[in-house]
Structure formats: structure tokens, C-alpha cells
Amino acid sequence: MKRILSLLIITLLISSQVTWSQHQIIPAPVSYTGSEGSLIIDQNMGLVLLTENDDLSRQVEFLKSDLKEIGVNFSQVRGDSSTLKTLKIGLYEAKLDTLGHEGYQLVVEEGGILLMANTKAGTFNGIQTLKQLFPTKRITSDEGELLPVEIKACIIEDFPRFGWRGLMLDVSRHFFTVEEVKAYLDQMAAYKFNVFHWHLTDDEGWRIEIKTFPKLTEVGAWRVERHGRFGSERAQPKKSEKTTYGGFYTQEQIREVVAYAAERNITIVPEIDVPGHSMALLAAYPQYSVKKEFKQVNPGAKIADWYGDGTFKMTIENSLNPADPAVYAFLDMIFNEIAELFPGEYIHMGGDECYHGYWEEDAKVQDFMAKNGISNGAELQSYFVKRVEKIISSKGKKMIGWDEILEGGLADGAAVMNWRDVKSGIEAVGLGHKVVMTPNEFTYLDFTQGDYSVENKIYSDLSLEKAYSFEPVPDFVLDPELILGGQGNLWTEVIPNLPFAFYMTYPRAFALSESLWSNKDDKNWNDFLRRTESHFKRFDQKGINIAKTIYEPKVKVYKEGRKLMCKLNTPFSDIDMFYTIDNTYPVTFGKKYEGPFELPAGDYSLRVRSFRNGKAIERLLQIHRKDLESRVK
Structure with missing residues (x-):
């Protein structure tokens, strides 16, 4: 099987005249080499398991389920007996050192797809990449027919930097x-x-x-x-x-x-x-605390005073x-x-x-520390951590x-x-x-x-x-x-x-x-x-809503002499930002941002929004003049 994939790679490299950098894969693979041609899927694909393995079979079922939702179906076939374009998945008998435990090799060519790895972890990762090569949804024609799916021919060799x-x-x-x-x-x-x-x-x-x-x-x-x-x-x-x-x-x-x-x-x-962060434990078994007092699970109420330098004092014992x-x-x-x-x-x-305060205030704990040559709360916590490490190691x-x-x-x-x-x-x-x-x-x-x-x-x-x-x-x-x-x-x-x-x-x-x-x-x-x-x-x-705040203008407020100035920024070159400072709303007939501008005194809000191709994207930002003043650094 190693020879099969190697021959495919050599063939594609010889015919390759283009390196496609415009893939959409996250995280980016170690190596992605594009070549001429595409895999066109206009009907079901054949699916061939090159290695008999229960884990691979389950992975394939996940893949079939995911791609069925976008209109791509698979039929189980054996070898090259099918006329369908095929997806072949298998494990190397002789492992490739370059791939390690979680790496994979993926080849897309006009006749189908080949995915190989050393382990089931590798094939799983390769399947995640493969799914990203497919569109989010299969496009239909005006007559309601499913149009073919096109995937650019490529060779991917990929493995993780960290375990x-x-x-x-x-x-x-x-x-x-x-x-x-x-x-x-x-x-x-x-x-x-x-x-x-x-x-x-x-x-x-x-x-x-x-x-x-x-x-x-x-x-x-x-x-x-x-x-x-x-x-x-x-x-x-x-x-x-x-x-x-x-x-x-x-x-x-x-x-x-x-x-x-x-x-x-x-x-x-x-x-x-x-030993800290244990109030829920101590609500159930208070005898394992120093004070042994009744307490309840914290409902998110304030239980500590923080001093701004990383130090704090617990107002309720939680250790x-x-x-x-x-x-x-x-x-x-x-x-x-x-x-x-x-x-x-x-x-x-x-x-x-x-928090060490309750330990340091307790006579019995202080006596324990003296007998064991422990000088302070940090050393006592170290004693605790080492005891817990022995417990965990024993398991x-x-x-x-x-x-x-x-x-x-x-x-x-x-x-x-x-x-x-x-x-x-x-x-x-x-x-x-x-x-x-x-x-x-x-x-x-x-x-x-x-x-x-x-x-x-x-x-x-x-x-x-x-x-x-x-x-x-x-x-x-x-x-x-x-x-x-x-x-x-x-x-x-x-x-x-x-x-x-x-x-x-x-x-x-x-x-x-x-x-x-x-x-x-x-x-x-x-x-x-x-x-x-x-x-x-x-x-x-x-149907999962995730943050798209990268579209929102970044608002920077600063002083230029006595003037309060505002600078807007976006990482996208094709996004325009429109704003107002007269309590009206920034639509495309408003003021387009061209550079830093002054924020005059007054009772108003800066309103700013991003637009692409004349259409608003993401949310309107509305920031009152007093809030803008507070942002000066």
C-alpha cells in the first residue's frame, strides 16, 4: 500500500503545474500541494476500506453521516470492481516515520481519494481534513437538481506539532x-x-x-x-x-x-x-476543613477580596x-x-x-507545621501537593x-x-x-x-x-x-x-x-x-452561532494635544466603516471612515458599523462620549 500511495504522489507531482495555497483547512496542514484537475462527484462515491478494522469502520460511518447532510452519499464497494469514483482508506503495514502517531497522507485526484495513515488516530485526523475539502452544502440548479461537487486535486501530508x-x-x-x-x-x-x-x-x-x-x-x-x-x-x-x-x-x-x-x-x-476551590466538597463534608463550619455551595456570590496584584483573602473558608x-x-x-x-x-x-490564611491562623495547623519543619503556607501547600501526587501515582x-x-x-x-x-x-x-x-x-x-x-x-x-x-x-x-x-x-x-x-x-x-x-x-x-x-x-x-467580532471596527481613543481623537481599524481590506457622532445611525449614506477624527465635547454616542459590498455586517457599536473618554490610555 505504501507503494500505491507513493506512485500516486509521484504521478501528481510530475503533472503538477500549480501549487494551490487557497485551501480552507484549519488547522493548516504541514504540506498541501495542488495539481491540475479536479475530482468531480456527480453521483454516489464508492467506499473501499483497505484495512479491516472496527475503528476505521466507525470513523467511516461518522464521515458518511456528516457528508450525507450536505448531499454526498457513499456505497460500500470492494477493490476496483466499481465504476464509481472511490474513497479508499487504510493503514500502513510498515509505518512511515514522518507521519508519527497522528499524521496522515491524503491524495485527491480525478479518479477518487486515497487516505492513508499509521494509526486510527491518523485516519481520524485525515477525515477531519477531508470533510473540510467538501462544500458546506451541495448546490442545486434552478430546476432543483443537485449539481456536482468539485474538489481540486491535491496531495496533503500532515502531522501535528504537539501531542x-x-x-x-x-x-x-x-x-x-x-x-x-x-x-x-x-x-x-x-x-x-x-x-x-x-x-x-x-x-x-x-x-x-x-x-x-x-x-x-x-x-x-x-x-x-x-x-x-x-x-x-x-x-x-x-x-x-x-x-x-x-x-x-x-x-x-x-x-x-x-x-x-x-x-x-x-x-x-x-x-x-x-486544596482550594473546595467549597462544594466542604458543603458536603465540612469536617475536612480547618474550621469545620457549616457552609453551602457557593451560588456565585462574592467569597474573596482581591487586591489587584494577584493576592487575595477568602472571606469564607474553601480549602x-x-x-x-x-x-x-x-x-x-x-x-x-x-x-x-x-x-x-x-x-x-x-x-x-x-488561600493560606485559615491555615496560618489555626493553632493545630501551626503545631503540625512546627513538628514537620514547615515554615509558611506555601510550604504547607507544597507538602499537600506532594502527598496528593503520591496518591495519584499509586493509582x-x-x-x-x-x-x-x-x-x-x-x-x-x-x-x-x-x-x-x-x-x-x-x-x-x-x-x-x-x-x-x-x-x-x-x-x-x-x-x-x-x-x-x-x-x-x-x-x-x-x-x-x-x-x-x-x-x-x-x-x-x-x-x-x-x-x-x-x-x-x-x-x-x-x-x-x-x-x-x-x-x-x-x-x-x-x-x-x-x-x-x-x-x-x-x-x-x-x-x-x-x-x-x-x-x-x-x-x-x-446553526451554531460563533463570534464574528473580527468584522467589528476596533475603536481606539487617544489624546492629540487637547483634542480627543478616534481611530478605527479593521483587518479586512474590503470592509468599509461608516460612523456618526450626531446621534444618527451609520448607514452607507453616513460618513465613511477615511482616517482619525476628532470627538468633540457633547452629549452623543459614537455609532459605527462595518459594511462589505454596501451591506452591513456584524453589530452596530454605540459608545457614549463619556465612555470614549474613559478609554484614553
């Missing part, structure tokens, strides 16, 4: 059903993400059944209902209130999702966040007691069940944003945690997920730890992605262009081989449902997928924008 290409979904702040998680996994798989980091526990909810401790879900999975933004505007729960909001996954459902993910080349990394031996016995039984449910290599133990798993687990020293073999900055990832590599790069400034998908006048404003911003600039291997890193890859993180304080989760995840996840899969030196922002626009159509076809 860890992840997305994290927080299901604690807001609960997502099994079917919603599956839908999220489907979109991940389409863009070759292969790790799903499942944030299952936090202050706002415990979401996984632990049979040994049923109160974790009986109590910890439910909270009082509150509406609006998380924070001081949400009232604290009252003892008399019913806990009606929440949910959890049974162990049977967990196994179902794990199997569903595996069929889509996705490994699930579960997170049990300890486990690291000086209590019973805590470790408790966690041992929890992680035992977790390890049995998730076959992946890693278990995430959280370890972030743990045949490896531990990973947020970068705070580095503080005070970290056990050999533990991996680090750096979220605070790039520096912490470099530090972890320098100490010999494997690292998943996820610095918040590039990868936090809950950050505001558009103008504050139309988007939720939270504590930071992340534009599509900034996400695309993410480089998982920083300069000066000592051992790049220790960087496993990276991921995007979707915290859900302001994301109450799946449609909005998709809106916040995409298209920024496109950018991250390309940073984690494609060649670093081949990344091209303008070409990525072009391809992103084509994928908007794919999501529109599915």
Missing part, C-alpha cells in the same frame, strides 16, 4: 449535560483537538458521582438559584433556601462520555480541584485542611474512583488560588496541576499547566517538569473578545489576533521537548449555556488549534483570516 492540543470546559460554575458535552467534543474533534480537560469540581458545584461519598453529589452538586453576574450582586445563600440549580454526572455517564471522546481521538483529563491525615485518606478513595473511570495518563489536581496515573503547585517545590514526575504567565512555564521546564502551556493572556476563552459596548466585560481581553500569536515554546526555554503542547480554557462564570460556550470558544479555538498543530514558520495571519471566514459558513450551516 497535547486541548480545550478545557468548566462545568462547575454552570452545569452542562452529557449531550452538551458531547456536542462540545464534536467541534473539538473537527479541529483536531485531542485533549478534553474536564473541570469537574469547584466552589460552585461538584459534578461527578463518587460512590464512596454520596453526599458529594447529593449536597455538593446543587446550589440556590441566582441570576446575573457572579460577584457582590449575587446574594449569599440562606439556610432555608432550596438548592434547585445544578447537576452531576453518574459514573455510567462518565464512562459514556469517555468512550464517546475516545472514538473522536480525544483523551479526557479530569480535574478535581484541591481542605492539609494537617489532617483524614483528608488524605478521603482523597485517596476519591482518586481511586476517578482513576478507574478515566483511562488517560493524567489526573489534574487543581492546586490554584489556594497508576500521573499528576498535573496549575502552576501554583510549583511553589515550595514539586514532586518529580508531576506535570505543570501554567496559567498565570509564560514565565511560570519556563520555570517549570527549567526544573525538569513536563508542561502544558496555557498562559491566560493567549488562551483564556472567557476573556472579552469584542468591544465592551456589545460584549461582556470581564477582567481582561483576548482578541482573535492575540490568540493566533500564541507560541507554545517560549524563547530561552531550556528543554523544548518537555513542552507537551497547550490548550485553551473556558471558565464559565459568565457562560450559562452551550450556545454561548460555542460563541466564546470559536473562532479563537481555530487560532489555538493552528498554533498547536501547524508549522510555526508557516503561520500567516491574513491567510488564517481568509480561512476563518469560510468556516463561519460551516457553523452557520450547523
